[in-house]
Amino acid sequence: MLTSMAGTLREHAGRLGSYVVMMLTSQGQARSHYRSAFDRELNSLFEVNALLKTYAPTTLQSQAVARLLDQVTLSYFAGSLPYAQRVAFESNIDNAPTPAEFTANYVPGMKSTEILREFIETSALTSFDRVRENAVKAMLVSASLAGMAIVVVIGLAYTLRRSLFRPMLAAIGQIDEIAAGNLATPPTMPHAGREVREMFQRLDILREQQRFKRHLEMERKSMTEELRRLSQTDSLTGLLNRRALGEAVGRLLSAKKTGFRGFSVVMFDIDHFKSINDRYGHAVGDRALQRVSEILGPCLRPDDLFARYGGEEFIIVLCDVSETSARSTAERLRETLAQAVIDGEHGLTVTASFGVDWRAQCTFEDWEKLAVVADKRLYQAKRNGRNRVCFSDALEEKTIVSAVKVGPAAPGVENAA
Known part of the structure; x- marks a missing residue:
C-alpha cells in the first residue's frame, strides 16, 4: 500500500x-x-x-x-x-x-x-x-518442540496404559454415561486394582441413587402436570376455567397478525336449567353440562376458546373473525345444541340463549368489556323468548334474533328445553 x-x-x-x-x-x-x-x-x-x-x-x-x-x-x-x-x-x-x-x-x-x-x-x-x-x-522450533512432546506423551501412555489408563478410561466412560442419563449396569472391568474396584463400587451406588431420583422426578412431573391441568380446567366439563381463559385470551391477542378481522365474545346459558335439576336430579344436570361441552366443542376452530363461565353459563372467544362470521357461528351452535339429545334415557333435549359482541380491534384490557356486553345480550335473548341469538342492544321489537323449533322433549319436561 x-x-x-x-x-x-x-x-x-x-x-x-x-x-x-x-x-x-x-x-x-x-x-x-x-x-x-x-x-x-x-x-x-x-x-x-x-x-x-x-x-x-x-x-x-x-x-x-x-x-x-x-x-x-x-x-x-x-x-x-x-x-x-x-x-x-x-x-x-x-x-x-x-x-x-x-x-x-x-x-x-x-x-x-x-x-x-x-x-x-x-x-x-x-x-x-x-x-x-x-x-x-x-515454525521449525515449534515443530521440534511438538515432536519432543509427542514422543514423551507416547512413552508415558505406553508405560501407564496397562496399569492405570484403561481402568480410568472405563471409569470416565461410566461417569459420562451416568451424566447422559444412561443408568444401565456396565460389564465388570477385569484386572482392575483395589482402588479402581472401590471407585466402580461408588459408581454403582451413584447409579442406583440416580435411578431413584429419576423415579421421584417423574412422579413430581406427573403431579405438577396434573395440578396444572386441574388449576386451568373445569373439573366437570374439562373446559377452561375463568382464570385460564384470561391467560389464553392474552396469548391470542398478543399473537394478532396483519389482516386481523376482529374479536368476538359469545356468551350462552342453558334455558330452564334449574328445572332439569329439580325434575331429574343434579346428576342429570351435571351430565347435561358435560354433553353441552361435548356437542359444541367439535363445532369450533382449534384456536377458538371454550370455557365454563359459571353454573350453566358458558363463554366462547373467537379471534380473527368477522362480525358476520361471529353471528353465524353463534347461530350454528344454537341450532346444533337444540337438535342434539342430551340424555337418551330420558329423551332430554335442551336449548340455550346466546349473546354476541364483536369488535374490529380489541386489547387484553378491553376484552372483558365485550364479555359484559355479551352477557347483557344473553339475558336480553332470554327476555325475548329464549333459544335465540341476540347481537344487538336495540329494543326487543328491533332486536335481530333467530329461533328454530326443537325436537320433542321427554314427556313432562316442557320447562327443561
Whole structure:
C-alpha cells in the first residue's frame, strides 16, 4: 500500500506538470478547464503526501524513508511545485515560459518522488523476507518442540496404559454415561486394582441413587402436570376455567397478525336449567353440562376458546373473525345444541340463549368489556323468548334474533328445553 501511495504521488506530480503544459498551449475556456484540473490534482497530491509522511516511517521503521520524504519536500514541494504554481497562476502570457523550458525546470524536482517509490518498494520486500525467515525459524522450533512432546506423551501412555489408563478410561466412560442419563449396569472391568474396584463400587451406588431420583422426578412431573391441568380446567366439563381463559385470551391477542378481522365474545346459558335439576336430579344436570361441552366443542376452530363461565353459563372467544362470521357461528351452535339429545334415557333435549359482541380491534384490557356486553345480550335473548341469538342492544321489537323449533322433549319436561 505504501508503494502504491508513493507511485500515486509520482503520478500526481507528473499530471500537474502535464496540466501546466496544457495551460501554456491553450487559451480561454480550455485554459480555465485545465486550471480547475490542476487544482484538483494539487489537493490529491497533498493528501497522498500527508499519508506517506504519517505512515511510511513508522510502518517500515526506517530513518532512510523519513530522510527521503524530507528530500521530496525540499526538491519537489519546495522547488518544482511552487515553480509549477507560479507558471499556472501567471496571468501575463507574454512572460510565460515555453513548454520545453517549463519541463526542463520542473522534471528534475520530480526525481526524488521516483527514488522514494523505489526505496519504499525495496524496503517492503526486505521486510517481508525478514518476517518470512523469522516465521520459518519459529515454525521449525515449534515443530521440534511438538515432536519432543509427542514422543514423551507416547512413552508415558505406553508405560501407564496397562496399569492405570484403561481402568480410568472405563471409569470416565461410566461417569459420562451416568451424566447422559444412561443408568444401565456396565460389564465388570477385569484386572482392575483395589482402588479402581472401590471407585466402580461408588459408581454403582451413584447409579442406583440416580435411578431413584429419576423415579421421584417423574412422579413430581406427573403431579405438577396434573395440578396444572386441574388449576386451568373445569373439573366437570374439562373446559377452561375463568382464570385460564384470561391467560389464553392474552396469548391470542398478543399473537394478532396483519389482516386481523376482529374479536368476538359469545356468551350462552342453558334455558330452564334449574328445572332439569329439580325434575331429574343434579346428576342429570351435571351430565347435561358435560354433553353441552361435548356437542359444541367439535363445532369450533382449534384456536377458538371454550370455557365454563359459571353454573350453566358458558363463554366462547373467537379471534380473527368477522362480525358476520361471529353471528353465524353463534347461530350454528344454537341450532346444533337444540337438535342434539342430551340424555337418551330420558329423551332430554335442551336449548340455550346466546349473546354476541364483536369488535374490529380489541386489547387484553378491553376484552372483558365485550364479555359484559355479551352477557347483557344473553339475558336480553332470554327476555325475548329464549333459544335465540341476540347481537344487538336495540329494543326487543328491533332486536335481530333467530329461533328454530326443537325436537320433542321427554314427556313432562316442557320447562327443561
